[in-house]
Amino acid sequence: MSEKKVYFFGDGRADGQADMKNLLGGKGANLAEMTKIGVPVPPGFTITTAECTEYQQTGQLSDALKDEIREALKQAEKIMRKTFADAADPLLFSVRSGARVSMPGMMDTVLNLGLNDDSVAGLAKKSGNERFAYDSYRRLIHMYGDVVMGVDAEHYEDAIDAIKAKRGVKVDNELSADDLKDLCATYKDIVAKHAGAPFPSDPWEQLWGGVTAVFKSWGVARAKEYRRIHRIPEEWGTAVNVQTMVYGNLGDTSATGVAFTRDPSTGENRFYGEFLVNAQGEDVVAGIRTPQQINQAGHDTLPAGHEAKDLPTMEALMPELYNQLAGIRDDLEKHYKNMQDIEFTIQEGRLWMLQTRGGKRTGAAAIRIAAEMKGEGLVDVKQAIMMVEPDHLDQLLHDQIDPKAELEVLASGLPASPGAAQGMLRFTAEDAVAAADDGKNVILVRRETSPEDIAGMNKAQGILTSRGGMTSHAAVVARGMGKPCVAGCGEAVVDAAAKTLTIDGRLFGEGDVLTLNGTTGAVIAGAPALVPPHMDDPNLAKVMGWADGIRRLKVRTNADTPHDARQAREFGAQGIGLCRTEHMFFGEDRIRRMRQMILADDEAGRRAALDHIRPLQQEDFEGIFEAMNGLPVTVRLLDPPLHEFLPQGKKEIDQLAGDLDVSVDHIERKIEALHELNPMLGHRGCRLGLTYPEIYEVQVEAIIGAALVVKAKGVDVHPEIMIPLVGATRELADLRVLSVATAERVMKEQGAEVDYLVGTMIEIPRAALTADLVAEYADFFSFGTNDLTQMTYGYSRDDINTFLPVYLGQGILPTDPFQQLDQTGVGQLVEMAAKKGRAANPKLHLGICGEHGGDPSSSAFCHKVGLDYVSCSPFRVPIARLAAAQVVIEEELEG
């Protein structure tokens, strides 16, 4: 049985529906769905993503596919009562890509398919608009020549510039029908010359070429780069939507527009959109003409001096059509239960919906929409939680400009993507990437952005454009990336060639620093102070409260200081999952004592130095325990190799020799003796604790001592002693004995008691493999997935950059395994260790403290394998709380 390859939609009837996104792509599934619920959609059909995958392998369209396409096209002809490329009254088609998730501007589109020298004449006659007909035809030749036949766009632009110069006109609209007719001939010559083959006049050849081009576009470099950044698997493929053309450029009763059912920047419940009269849809998105607002509410928000401020709204120009559109807006929100991003075209006074999809939004908007839609009864708690993406919360946690700072606002643009960004100016994507790789903060300044700029946008702190609206490429992509963006800043004059930005006569170059406020649209001179974000949005509190009510996984934080501990607690941390102690040895007086200890020749010498360190470390623990009153605190005993504490430079060595009254030679010999070829696999972690037990002993003394001190003050303290780098059971067994003996001794000396746990990191593959044995000596396991990933893959994090870019670029690795937990390999060890550990010790408490703890997909995995908590950096805590709730809801949905 062959699978159905083509899904028809039109006139209230469709083969597909909204939940078929994997097969039909987001756009195709929604065209089908919209058709079904009675929204006016131009008829057409969708070729499945499975055919894209097939194409990537075979490099051609199968006969079976072509047959199904012919059949579906016939149905569209029937509905529209026209015939494809009929010389008298041609039915024309668009061909568009449509992947499972939106990849704005990433893939190719061809419009007006079906025109040729014959049918263009029929179209002119039938429409009574010769200018329109030849304009459509020259657009087809240009797009087809570019997209399908690979003839660079500049050739057409040169030709049109030449004819405009010849006619003495400024904009395309001023060219006459005859000019456009000439231009069509010129374009065909260009194609024939540069492609080495003529533009095909056979409409079917055009169609096959268009479909093939979309499939091919899945594999081009910029699409790959986009997928890499957005973690979209190669094998998903794209669907192709072939749809009857409707025209927004048939005069002043025609228009085209893009809208969001709510404000995508703030989330406010108001219909927000932009349109252009007598234009094709591409004109709005490309940001070439500044679009008008669809309604007065939107118009009111435009900054003074904005180009569109003087243009009428759709609400004013076409009130009936506006009301019809607003009605469809309500229907779509009710049907999809989410904020929608829609495209529409008005052809000679008739409204057609071309697309609806879940709208991209800022973090703040996502939170507000979720909270308000729940308030409106449109969604329930779980649906509301699922509307917020983890990355949305990440945006909320971006820096903001200090409200108390004095600002020199240079200009205002559209608040296209919120947050504050500062950096040196760069005027091309390449320059931005180079500077960012060089460690610089960069603001990417462009007249308008295009898909070629993706890599540069990704590396920039923020984006400033001088043209385009809230739905321009820059705005949409920046919101998707969570980058601050000010778009359409008309006062800014950008000269990319000269690498300058001029605002009100002031010249800025690559050496200058600007600040963008993407929340207000302000462009600010210099670098005013930034402040960390607040989490006091009441909508956020609501959503997080709902999430907390649903999640099973607890969320702790990785924090080494009382300050970090307090901050994490504000963000909802339920304890500390990893308190590293090595930082506590690096303070001024401490590092000297640490070095004295390392340089000592015997245990007595080491103990003498440690005696000075103990009270300082105890003080640190007291502060952290107080900050986490009532919550558990997992303290990891010393982990790094001792050589990390020794000085490297000649001068520092000389000074240390003087300080400690030892010879330079002694220090140098010690440095030499401690040198390791592979320190990651060397003498560190519990290997230190076993060879120099006095170090761990003093640390346990400080932990238990601190716990007793704060407990005496009334603090509810729960210390957990964590032994790092265990690979052999006896390592933990012996160090547990040491820890317990030390703790008991300290408590006896102090005449007081405190509960404590002793457990281990699982970060060595062998510990995971033998977790049943290790668990007998552990109260808890904490998965150290950073090291576990290093050893399971055999990758040094410090050295991986020599080959990781190639690996990601070629798809050898789907993602960086240090960012997203490798569930296939490393995850097996986590799951195995959790299972074996719990079987051997049912009371075993399980958590993760690697940086993966803050990655949503990784923490969902942690939930699924039954861990008790994840621990992550303070700013990731809210994200982890949300992700933990979402995985519960997803599990319920999956049944």
Next chain:
Amino acid sequence: MSEKKVYFFGDGRADGQADMKNLLGGKGANLAEMTKIGVPVPPGFTITTAECTEYQQTGQLSDALKDEIREALKQAEKIMRKTFADAADPLLFSVRSGARVSMPGMMDTVLNLGLNDDSVAGLAKKSGNERFAYDSYRRLIHMYGDVVMGVDAEHYEDAIDAIKAKRGVKVDNELSADDLKDLCATYKDIVAKHAGAPFPSDPWEQLWGGVTAVFKSWGVARAKEYRRIHRIPEEWGTAVNVQTMVYGNLGDTSATGVAFTRDPSTGENRFYGEFLVNAQGEDVVAGIRTPQQINQAGHDTLPAGHEAKDLPTMEALMPELYNQLAGIRDDLEKHYKNMQDIEFTIQEGRLWMLQTRGGKRTGAAAIRIAAEMKGEGLVDVKQAIMMVEPDHLDQLLHDQIDPKAELEVLASGLPASPGAAQGMLRFTAEDAVAAADDGKNVILVRRETSPEDIAGMNKAQGILTSRGGMTSHAAVVARGMGKPCVAGCGEAVVDAAAKTLTIDGRLFGEGDVLTLNGTTGAVIAGAPALVPPHMDDPNLAKVMGWADGIRRLKVRTNADTPHDARQAREFGAQGIGLCRTEHMFFGEDRIRRMRQMILADDEAGRRAALDHIRPLQQEDFEGIFEAMNGLPVTVRLLDPPLHEFLPQGKKEIDQLAGDLDVSVDHIERKIEALHELNPMLGHRGCRLGLTYPEIYEVQVEAIIGAALVVKAKGVDVHPEIMIPLVGATRELADLRVLSVATAERVMKEQGAEVDYLVGTMIEIPRAALTADLVAEYADFFSFGTNDLTQMTYGYSRDDINTFLPVYLGQGILPTDPFQQLDQTGVGQLVEMAAKKGRAANPKLHLGICGEHGGDPSSSAFCHKVGLDYVSCSPFRVPIARLAAAQVVIEEELEG
């Protein structure tokens, strides 16, 4: 139900038997067995090893144990018709340790238990030999004071020296009964003074003390050291044998001796033993008096000038007893089906057997005994194979002195353990260890060795002693270790204090080098040429043939040159499992080209350099393929990181810059760029192959090119291309595509074909975890257990020595996981990968090429998890063949 704690034996009846070694120890099980088969054994009983383990935990003997001991002792009294410590006619006992495997001299013994001031008088009267009675008593006080009460032996020796001086006599034997009586009193004073408690006169207290001391002796440092070297688990424990005393020192009709049922050095089927008239057993083993041969055949083998040459044999002195002993020898060999090491005592003309156990033997002897016993019909093929230990073969593979070398033989001693050893002289165990750790080859020279010398013997190349026989401590231990040893070299005068050796007036010190021929007993001046061993012993060929007929596991070798390949083939290798190619880049012209490639800025530059390397590498492969005609050769593509090929020194860099006409700065920048913090986890293996595909491409060209060349010459060639360091499936998938495409291209160019395989190393934990996915792209897996161990444990082999000694010393690790495969952890990954790989790809061929391939216990594991072959260094090939047969036989025995 409590377990039986004490096993009685005596008068033809015994609770235990030979197969209860785990519970009764080797000695105890054999005393029971011997008793059962009618050999005359003094009655007694064995306390189980379980009680030793119990003692290590509780530190005391339980009442239940004491009850069972009292009961068993009563049975011995009944048989001997005497009463324990009866004041008139005391029954006396020995207390001896006896672990599962023999640990010669390692643990403590107390004799004559039951004597006190009353019973010694009774013994004197009853035996009519007052001298004997008091001699026995003073021995008891000495041993008990030393072993049980911790009073150092030197105190007794001082006392006996004093009385001998007073009496003007030289040897103990010359002391009178009264002298000995005085000595008993003095000894008791010594004990009271140094132990702070009197020597116990209560015989039961003596017994409990003796048993406790044996249990304690299991835990002392020298026993632990011995177990570490011989890989004996701590938890085995030792049994205690309490046995009726019989005396070889009751005058000239009494004697004591030690014998082997066949020559333990050559394996010749002749009864071989030594004895002393009027002596206790300890005197023979301790090497204090030079013992006499038991028969003429042995006497004939003594070198001229040997002290025993003038002494009569037992065969001559006591012909009837000798015949009885020879009869028992035959019985024991027939019963045990193995060569036995026996101890006997003749008390006033009556023969008693004190012990029998499997005799330690040299490698050559083991092979000969196995082959001959099979020939005699005493054992079958499988039993013969099981009689040879892998270490025996290792000994056979030791170097020998070049037969063509001119030798200056300084002296001759006993050929105590075969093979040739050369080194600088060291006169204490400590000095030997220090020098060996310093990288020196060492000959340890001692008058006689003692258990304290174990560590030094282990580190030495060979051992030379001036006293003692073939059953002396030095001889037994050296044979066990497979170290060459010349013992009892009377011409050698050793002065340990002055650190000199004098032979025939010539003085040798620490700076001198000597050579020992442990096979002939020769002590040779200087360092004559050594030759690698021959495998042309016909007995060896027999045994190996039997093994080859039984084993399922194939044995390949790791070889990088035609020379190594040929040698391994002689040793029975069935192919090359690992041919490393990096060595091929280090030749004079090659390293320059390699560096040129690394320093090139682009692929074209790299290819230009590789073009020079290709033909050279192809030549290497041709040689190896020819040497392995008919057998598979697995070639690993380049593995080490590129920086290993770059020069480090300033001078070398300058020269390279000149050679290649590039700037020094360029080279230094490249070195800096290639520097890695953890090269083990860095840019190497297939990561190089993917980032610089031209390197692997050229290597595949060379492999296939070479295969075609030799195939054209009629060589049967089976190249296998091995991709190293795969951790992600796509790594192998992509490199398989590259390899196959390259191979097909070369074959097309040459117009000829050759079969080849493409597979991978499994050395990254993730590859093992995802072996089902990886296997889809592999024709074979070869387990690289060196790296797999590094990553599974997180141990860098280069850095492990900073903590491994502590880990082994404290038993945190049972063995070095790089020597013996860690079956608990790393083994899980091997087993998992084998299982998953085969399930996904039933044709998958599986092998191991880590150094574990040559370790018998590791290769047994490989057999059990179903690998097809092991690959090891050429000299380990015969061992692997034997081990592979033994594991099959063991499996059959286990059912």
